[in-house]
Amino acid sequence: MNEKDNPFELFSAWLEEARGSEPNDPEGMALSTVGEDGMPSSRMVLLKGFDERGFVFYTNYESRKGRQLLNHGMAALLFHWKSLRRQVRIEGPVEQVTESEADAYFSTRHRSSQIGAWASQQSRPVESRFELEKRVAQYAAKYAIGAVPRPPYWSGFRVMPRLIEFWKDGAFRLHDRLVFYRQPDGTWTTERLFP
Known part of the structure; x- marks a missing residue:
């Protein structure tokens, strides 16, 4: 790891390696x-995009995680790529993505996933599996023709990192840890940590 690297460039390189070595979901991250x-509450979600502004994922804003993010505005992410013996930790405030960003991503989802976004009252109790399947059938019939619109409660969040830590496995537990801290002016400083 090079301390002079931009954290987003380093993350991009590591993610690309993970895409070649992880058998399932290299974009999977603990939120x-x-x-x-x-x-605290953690669950796995999928990274759907990142740039210098932050790391984006999508969800139902009425879900448990959606409500928690809207109420507290802070999050942590963790990528763990076992095949590479690496992990990346990210901490920072969150912002909602724009309507146009959410619409653009929603339009790329499989039609069945779009219907599922309407049918699932995410994180709320459901009487039976049949109730969920019935709701899916109702929305599939409602949107049988034409494009499926994005539900107003379904959108994305961007985690805007204040801290990005890169961890690389080392022999005899002498791991390599490099932390990037975002400064108020947007630049980054780095610090190495003991393993």
Whole structure:
């Protein structure tokens, strides 16, 4: 790892390597949020894009994670690529993506996934599997012809990193840890950590 590297360039290089070595979902990342009770909550989501502004994923804003992010505005992400013995940690505030960004991504989803976004009342109790399947059938019939519009409660978040830590496995647990900190002027400083 080179301390002079831009963290997004380094992340891009690592993600590209993971795409060649991880058997499933190299874009999979653990998303941690904070609930109303102050308890942390984690789950896996998929990275759908990143640039100098941050790391983007999509969800139902009425889901547990959506509500937590809207209420607290902070998140942590963790990528773990076991095949490469590497991980990347990201921490920072979140912002909602624009309507046009959300519409553009939603239009690329498989039609069945678009219908599912309408049918699922994510994170809320469901009486039975049949109830979910019935809702899917209802929305499939409603949107049988033409494009499926994006639900108003379905959109994306961008995690805007204040910290990005790159961790690389080392022999005898002498791992390599490099942390990038975003400064108020947008530049980055780096620091190596003991393993």
